[in-house]
Amino acid sequence: MNISATAILFSGGESEPQLTEVSVRAPRAGEVLVRMTAAGVCHSDLHVLNGDWPFDHRVALGHEGAGIVEAVGEGVDLVPGDQVVLSWYAPCGRCDACVDGKSWLCAESGAITNGLPDGSTPLSVADGEEARPYLGVAAFSEYTLVPRSAVVKIPSEVPSAVAALIGCSIATGIGAVLNTADVRAGQTAVVVGAGGVGQAIVLGLKLAGASRIIAVDLSDDRLEIARQLGATDTVRGDDPEAVARVRALAGGAGVDFAFDAIGVPKVTEGMPAYVKSGGAIVLVGMPARDAEAVIKPWQLIVTGQRILGCNYGSSRPQVDFVKIARLYLAGQLPLDQMVGETIPQSRAVEAVRALVQPVGKRRVVDFAL
Ligand SMILES: NC(=O)c1ccc[n+]([C@@H]2O[C@H](COP(=O)([O-])OP(=O)(O)OC[C@H]3O[C@@H](n4cnc5c(N)ncnc54)[C@H](O)[C@@H]3O)[C@@H](O)[C@H]2O)c1
Ligand SMILES: [Zn+2]
Ligand SMILES: [Zn+2]
Incomplete structure (x- = not known):
């Protein structure tokens, strides 16, 4: 069954991003539906808004996030309720770089085309126009559908805001x-x-x-x-x-x-x-x-x-995100100190634009607000 969610859609150019109702399809084999809990506001979203990194399609913004597994497709080793960090460079697992253990250099990642590994988008919008998840993850959406390779399970003790930041700036x-x-x-x-x-x-x-x-x-x-x-x-x-x-x-x-x-x-x-x-x-x-x-x-x-x-910090997310979470839980990496103001989803765009006046710590969207 498809699920309704609000996402932040950006059509490029001078257009203003819009909080829009989208439909996220159910997970198929090897896919995971995530209910987002937190998403950080990273400069790589500003690069999209200010035209540094133009796309020829509409994108659902956000790429630094974490959430809770809502549902999984066949063959996925996760269960609803698991806390996961989104990884925005989901590797193909098959190219030379992936086989060589350098997944951050994957040449076939769906992240490059803002889509799933097969190039498609899991989002549909009532206006009928295409909307693609930014870097394959669309972290500012209430729900997101991603391949198993784009989520990393981490302990539930890690606060959601810290988990979100592990997904980009921290890693x-x-x-x-x-x-x-x-x-x-x-x-x-x-x-x-x-x-x-x-x-x-x-x-x-x-x-x-x-x-x-x-x-x-x-x-x-x-x-x-x-x-x-x-x-x-x-x-x-x-x-x-x-x-x-x-x-x-x-x-x-x-x-x-x-x-x-x-x-x-x-x-x-x-x-x-x-x-x-x-x-x-x-x-x-x-x-x-x-x-x-x-x-x-x-x-x-x-x-x-x-x-x-x-x-991406030359990271292998399935290993490195977990290592970072463990160091945090062991008190060796005070990641709480990076978390700034928490804001509702409706203020995400304002927070991305505010990055041009650099003050404070990382702002984090809290989907419970
Ligand atoms: N390589 C990667 O995988 C990767 C991952 C995440 C982000 N990024 C990129 O990293 C960059 C930083 O991201 P962020 O979210 O930390 O951005 P940010 O906006 O939070 O911070 C940028 C900082 O640079 C400072 N700054 C700007 N111009 C300066 C200058 N001339 N001299 C000294 N300081 C200056 C600003 O005051 C600000 O504190 C962005 O370009 C982002 O796209 C790269
Ligand atoms: Zn980022
Ligand atoms: Zn690869």
Whole structure:
């Protein structure tokens, strides 16, 4: 039986996203129907609204979420009532990258076309026009239908708001540190951009035992939050001496790792200046799809610096989300400290747009409000 749910549909361009009644079809073999409990407000939704990442179809927004299993199709090893985190890069499980254990590089993920693995959409709308789940998950909808590979079961003790953030900013930030960069105890890092993703990188660096964690942002409020989460130092990004300050704090030669958690090409171009010879720049923040940034090959060659791309924290969600949840429950990762104001679904769009004035912690839609 189909189920009715409100979703936030966006048709692109200058149009305004609309809270709209959609019909979500029942799960078939290998699929899961999820009743959403919480969804975080991530900058990757703003990239869609502001036209950085245009689509030729209408999308149901939201991609950082968690919920409770409502129903499952044949052959699914979950039961109604299980708490699950949505994973927005559901891997195909068959391509070379998947077989190689690098599901974040899957070339066949339905997330790329905002759909299910077979390319279809589980949503239908009374106006007859197509609506596709953003990144295959449509996390701002009351109910969502996804393949089994797009949900990760985590313990019910994890609060829903924390579970939701594990689905994007937390997995990306912690994974950027532990998986992509493989930071070791005692190493030094700068985190440029202290939004939700940057804050999770700070938490990851603290967990990894980094000796110096320097946060850079244009917002004093965000720098204060970074400090509360474990940044040892903060530097304003508009300080003309920012690079010199960061290098000095790291002992003069530069940091071992510089994380770009913004996605602005000018900032990306400035990242190598923070890094010592042999160190690495980790690109996590994402720019407009066709953006370009200038690199200086000679400088990279003589310094032996590396530039590492980081999609979804180089995570294998079925393993890494569970590991993160366990670290949280063991008191080793204070993820509650990332959760900001909780808001009803009707305020989600306003909260996405508000990301351009960066203050506070991550806003989270609470579907019970
Ligand atoms: N690689 C991935 O898999 C992945 C996953 C999630 C999000 N992202 C991307 O990461 C980026 C950050 O997402 P978020 O949700 O944390 O965003 P956010 O809006 O919460 O935070 C961005 C922060 O950058 C700061 N900032 C902006 N311009 C700056 C500058 N010039 N100098 C210093 N600080 C500056 C802002 O003040 C803000 O605090 C986005 O581009 C998002 O799309 C990537
Ligand atoms: Zn996100
Ligand atoms: Zn694959």
